[in-house]
Structure formats: C-alpha cells, structure tokens
Amino acid sequence: MTVPGSGQAVIGALLDATNLLASGKVLVVLGWDREAARAARALRARVIVCCSDPLEALEAHRDGFDVLPPAEALAHAELVIAREVDADLLREGAVVGGGALLPGEEARGGVIEHVRPDGTSVFVVDTSGAAHADVQALADVTPETAEAMLARRGVRYR
Amino acid sequence: MDAAARSSIADPSLAAEGEQRIRWVARHSPVLNRLARERLADGALNGRRVAVVVHLEAKTAYLATLFAEAGADVVVAGSNPGTTQDSVCAALVRRGIEVHGAHGISEQDWQDDLLATADFEPELIVDDGAELTFRLLEYRPELAERVLGASEETTTGVARFRALEAAGRLPFPVIAANDAWCKHLIDNRFGTAHSTLLAILRLTGESAAGKRFCIIGYGFVGRGLAQYAEGLGGRVTVVEVDPVPALEAHIDGHRVARLEEALPDADVVVTATGGIGALSNGALALLKDGAVLANAGHHDHEIDVEALQRAADGMEESRRNVRVYRLPHGRSVTLLAEGRLVNIAGADGHPVEIMDLSFSVQALAAHHLASARLDPGVHRFPAELDRDIARRKLAAVGVELDEGASVLGRIAEEWSL
Numbered sequence: 001m002t003v004p005g006s007g008q009a010v011i012g013a014l015l016d017a018t019n020l021l022a023s024g025k026v027l028v029v030l031g032w033d034r035e036a037a038r039a040a041r042a043l044r045a046r047v048i049v050c051c052s053d054p055l056e057a058l059e060a061h062r063d064g065f066d067v068l069p070p071a072e073a074l075a076h077a078e079l080v081i082a083r084e085v086d087a088d089l090l091r092e093g094a095v096v097g098g099g100a101l102l103p104g105e106e107a108r109g110g111v112i113e114h115v116r117p118d119g120t121s122v123f124v125v126d127t128s129g130a131a132h133a134d135v136q137a138l139a140d141v142t143p144e145t146a147e148a149m150l151a152r153r154g155v156r157y158r
Numbered sequence: 159m160d161a162a163a164r165s166s167i168a169d170p171s172l173a174a175e176g177e178q179r180i181r182w183v184a185r186h187s188p189v190l191n192r193l194a195r196e197r198l199a200d201g202a203l204n205g206r207r208v209a210v211v212v213h214l215e216a217k218t219a220y221l222a223t224l225f226a227e228a229g230a231d232v233v234v235a236g237s238n239p240g241t242t243q244d245s246v247c248a249a250l251v252r253r254g255i256e257v258h259g260a261h262g263i264s265e266q267d268w269q270d271d272l273l274a275t276a277d278f279e280p281e282l283i284v285d286d287g288a289e290l291t292f293r294l295l296e297y298r299p300e301l302a303e304r305v306l307g308a309s310e311e312t313t314t315g316v317a318r319f320r321a322l323e324a325a326g327r328l329p330f331p332v333i334a335a336n337d338a339w340c341k342h343l344i345d346n347r348f349g350t351a352h353s354t355l356l357a358i359l360r361l362t363g364e365s366a367a368g369k370r371f372c373i374i375g376y377g378f379v380g381r382g383l384a385q386y387a388e389g390l391g392g393r394v395t396v397v398e399v400d401p402v403p404a405l406e407a408h409i410d411g412h413r414v415a416r417l418e419e420a421l422p423d424a425d426v427v428v429t430a431t432g433g434i435g436a437l438s439n440g441a442l443a444l445l446k447d448g449a450v451l452a453n454a455g456h457h458d459h460e461i462d463v464e465a466l467q468r469a470a471d472g473m474e475e476s477r478r479n480v481r482v483y484r485l486p487h488g489r490s491v492t493l494l495a496e497g498r499l500v501n502i503a504g505a506d507g508h509p510v511e512i513m514d515l516s517f518s519v520q521a522l523a524a525h526h527l528a529s530a531r532l533d534p535g536v537h538r539f540p541a542e543l544d545r546d547i548a549r550r551k552l553a554a555v556g557v558e559l560d561e562g563a564s565v566l567g568r569i570a571e572e573w574s575l
Contacts, residue, residue, distance in 0.1 A: 003367075004367045004368070004391055005365030005366060005367025005368070005390065005391050006365070008359060008365040008366060008367070008390060009359075009365065012356050012359050012360055013360075015352075015356055015509070016356055016357075016360055016505060016506075018182075019182070019216075019506040019507070019509060019510050020186065020509055020510060020511065021348070021349070021352060021509030021510070021511045021512055022352065023348050023352060024555070039390060041389070042386060042388075042389025042390045042391075043352060043386060043389070043390075044348070044386075044389075093185070106178070107178065107181075107182060108175075108178040108179050108181075108182045109175070109178075111182070132359070132363055132364050132365040133363045133364055134364045134365055134367075135364075135365050135367075153368070154423065
C-alpha cells in the first residue's frame with residue numbers, strides 16, 4: 001500500500017530547512033508522488049503534478065491536482081519536489097527538495113545555492129534523510145501487524 | 159562605546175551563520191524590501207531610539223536592520239530566552255546594532271537584558287507580549303515620558319496593554335499591531351499553525367496521518383492548527399471555553415469536547431489559548447501513554463510544566479527539545495520545547511514570508527508613531543496601511559485585482575447620502 005502520510009517528511013524537511021511557507025505557493029511535484037502532493041495541498045500550496053504515465057496523470061487529475069508538462073509547470077514553481085531536475089527549467093529562486101541535487105554553496109544551513117550560467121540562482125535542500133518512524137513502520141505491514149496496530153490505536157473495523 | 163562593547167551576547171564568532179540567515183530573510187521579504195524601506199526613508203525615524211524586543215532570530219534581526227538603515231539608533235533584545243539564536247545576535251552586533259540576548263539564559267539574566275534595553279532610553283518600542291513596556295513602566299517609570307509609543311506583536315500583549323489602559327496606567331500610545339489584518343489574519347492563523355505543525359512532526363519524527371489532535375483554544379491560531387492538522391490526515395478535537403468560537407469549530411466540522419473527554423485519546427495536545435494554565439495539573443492525569451504536548455501560545459505557562467515535573471518519576475531528554483516524562487502507572491508523556499512556543503523554540507519560527515507581512519505592520523506602525531503624535535491609549539493599525547501591505551504582497555506574487563470600489567463600499571456611500 002501507499003502509506004498515507006508518507007509524503008509529509010519530505011515536504012516538512014524542505015520547509016524546515018528553508019523556513020519558507022507552503023501556503024499560497026506554487027509547488028510542483030515532478031513524478032507522481034500522491035502523498036507528497038497531498039501533504040503540500042494540506043499546507044495550502046497550489047500543487048501542480050507532472051507525470052509521464054497517462055494513468056498516473058489521470059489519477060492526479062481525478063485527485064484534484066493541476067497536471068501540466070514539466071517545462072510549463074516548472075516555469076511557475078516556487079517549490080519543487082523531484083528526484084532529478086533540469087536546473088535550466090526552474091524559475092529563478094525556486095527551491096527544490098525530494099532527492100534532486102545540484103552543485104553549489106551553502107546559502108544557509110542545509111540549503112545549497114546553485115548559480116546558473118546566466119547568474120540567477122536556484123536552491124536545493126537535501127531531503128534524502130527525511131523519514132517518519134510511523135511511516136517506516138508501515139513499510140512491510142501485513143494483515144496480522146495491521147490488526148495489532150489497529151488494536152493498539154483502539155480502532156475497531158468489524 | 160561601540161555596539162559590540164555595549165552588547166551582551168553569547169558568542170561573537172557565530173556571526174557568519176547568523177549573517178547567512180539574515181540574508182535569506184532579506185531575499186524572501188518583498189514587502190519589507192520595498193514598501194517598508196520606502197516609507198522609512200522619509201526621515202521620520204532618523205536619530206530616533208528604537209527598541210525591538212521580539213523573538214530574537216533572523217526575521218527580527220532584519221527588521222532591526224531596516225530601522226538602523228532608516229537612521230534610527232537600534233537596540234534589540236529577545237522576548238523569550240528559549241527562542242534567541244546566538245548566531246543571529248552575533249551577526250546583528252557585527253552590523254553595528256546593540257544586542258542584549260543569549261540562548262537559554264536564566265529568567266534573571268533575561269530580566270537584566272530587558273532592563274539594559276530599557277536603559278537605552280527608547281523612544282519607540284516594538285514589543286512582544288508587552289515584555290519590555292511592562293518592565294520599563296515597573297522599574298524605569300522615569301523613562302516613560304521619553305517614549306513616543308509602542309507597537310505590540312501578540313494577542314497576549316494587546317490584552318496586557320488594554321488592561322493597562324483600563325487601569326489608567328498607559329502613559330503613551332500603543333498600536334495593536336497584532337490586530338492588523340495583515341498580522342492576525344495571516345500570521346496567527348497560517349504562520350503559527352504551519353510552523354507549529356511542522357515543528358511537531360520534525361521533533362516527534364512522526365507523520366500526522368491518523369493521529370488524534372487535541373487543540374486547546376480556537377482563536378486564529380487554533381483555527382489554523384485544526385485546518386492544517388486535518389489536512390495532513392489528523393483527526394481534530396477542539397477544546398474551547400467561549401461558546402462562539404466553539405460553535406465555529408463545530409460547524410467547521412471538528413469534534414468539540416470538554417478537556418476531560420478530549421484528552422484521554424489524544425496523541426498530540428497543542429495549547430493555543432494565549433493565556434496560562436490551559437493544561438494544568440488535573441488535566442495531566444488524563445493524558446494517555448505516549449501523548450505529545452506542545453504549546454503554540456505566547457506564554458511558557460500554557461502547559462503546567464512544573465506540575466508535570468512534580469508528577470513524574472523521571473525524565474529523559476531523548477533529543478534536544480524532546481523530553482519524555484515517566485508518570486506513575488507506567489505512562490509516559492512527551493513535552494516538546496519545554497512548553498515554550500514549539501515553533502520558535504524548537505525550530506526557526508514562523509515562515510519568512512509571514513514575518514515579511516507582520517514586520518511590515520511593525521515597521522509602518524513604528525513609522526506612524528514617530529510621525530503622527532497619537533494620544534495615549536491603544537490604537538488600531540490604520541486600515542489604509544494594512545491595505546497597502548496586502549497590495550504590495552499580492553503584487554510581489556503576481557496577483558492582480560479588479561479596480562474600483564467594493565460593493566460594500568458603494569452601499570455605505572449610498573446609505574450615507
């Protein structure tokens with residue numbers, strides 16, 4: 001199963017490192033990561049999803065997200081969640097997390113400033129260590145362990 | 159004597175890191191950079207003595223820098239020793255600004271810092287929780303006549319100033335910056351909630367999904383907390399003593415309950431009343447094993463930490479800002495940031511863009527106090543300045559509005575004929 005809440009660690013790590021606000025910002029999720037998109041939406045970002053698979057694009061669309069090709073989406077993006085990213089497509093000042101890395105110098109603790117050939121900057125946060133213990137505990141959940149977890153939480157389901 | 163000699167800070171060698179943090183704030187503060195800087199440049203603050211006593215981290219430092227740039231003599235102190243960042247203090251001193259503050263100092267040292275700030279003989283005060291003004295009036299009453307005015311950042315502080323005014327003890331004008339639209343509608347609701355929830359997730363190392371949140375207090379902070387927690391998959395119960403916000407919470411779709419019903423199944427309890435003793439001795443007995451406690455209000459005393467310490471058999475600090483108290487009968491509860499404001503004591507505080515708005519209110523309030531000569535008493539932040547701030551922020555993010563009077567404005571005009 002896709003663990004509900006599994007996108008919160010990466011979104012949280014990006015915002016913690018930058019001290020930036022998600023609410024009202026355009027946040028692009030590059031590659032369909034429903035939980036990251038949902039976490040960003042919960043923090044009131046305007047989320048755009050980019051995915052190459054039509055089924056995933058349809059799922060994202062049906063989940064209420066804007067869907068756009070990467071070049072168009074990234075032109076608007078203030079925050080980006082991506083495993084890999086083409087720095088040339090980013091809007092000036094964009095902040096990227098989610099695994100993508102770009103070379104540069106530290107702008108503040110945990111935030112790397114990448115200066116492009118035209119002199120403009122984009123920023124990267126290494127969120128690769130971001131994980132929540134409760135999400136990890138669900139990684140290989142079985143019906144038996146699920147039963148135990150539900151019981152521990154006092155949740156009855158039948 | 160230069161600023162460095164007059165200052166009392168922890169470690170000047172940390173300035174480079176603090177400087178990075180302040181520059182990051184500058185990069186993300188379009189309203190301060192344009193609107194506030196333009197208004198302050200008219201000379202109204204030139205040579206004025208300005209005290210800034212707000213949580214002493216990078217956003218506050220940037221506000222202080224803008225006052226200094228406008229020609230003011232500036233002194234800065236922290237409004238809570240738990241939230242002071244030593245690197246930022248060092249950077250401010252390097253920028254030539256007098257600072258009294260260090261992280262984690264005792265109540266007595268903090269008091270001394272605030273009195274040193276009062277002894278700077280400020281003419282304008284940017285206050286937080288009325289912490290400086292209260293001490294100035296109490297211990298340095300002879301300095302009050304020099305004060306042109308103060309502006310106040312928080313709900314708690316505005317309540318204190320109104321109490322002073324009602325008692326006939328407020329000798330100068332105070333602008334309730336907290337009550338500005340661009341402050342409480344945005345900062346309290348979105349800024350506090352956003353940063354509080356993220357701090358809780360980071361410090362506990364857990365997601366919000368499926369967790370039961372008990373939010374105590376449904377003011378602007380509580381509303382934002384409930385909204386964000388629910389969005390992240392949490393289930394929210396609101397505890398509120400005032401029937402009107404309680405009704406609002408109910409119709410917002412939240413469970414509303416008394417504390418004793420809400421606490422026993424709460425995974426995370428967040429106090430947001432702005433008062434003290436929201437989670438007192440009796441309530442602590444109701445908490446379930448593993449419950450997490452965090453505070454989002456101004457006071458360190460919303461959660462009765464002393465009662466928790468007394469009740470506990472032992473305490474273990476599992477990491478910085480995370481303390482696990484062992485209670486009788488095998489229960490344990492986790493207290494974040496020692497009951498201080500979890501988003502500032504346990505993280506970097508409100509998002510930069512939120513403080514761009516709040517501190518634009520503060521900057522324009524200080525400017526207004528310096529130029530308008532208001533009567534003693536608590537004053538509203540001028541509505542036109544509020545609109546100017548909102549307009550500049552919208553312009554900075556590329557949002558355009560229709561021109562012309564609002565429908566309500568037209569109705570008011572027609573009915574006043």
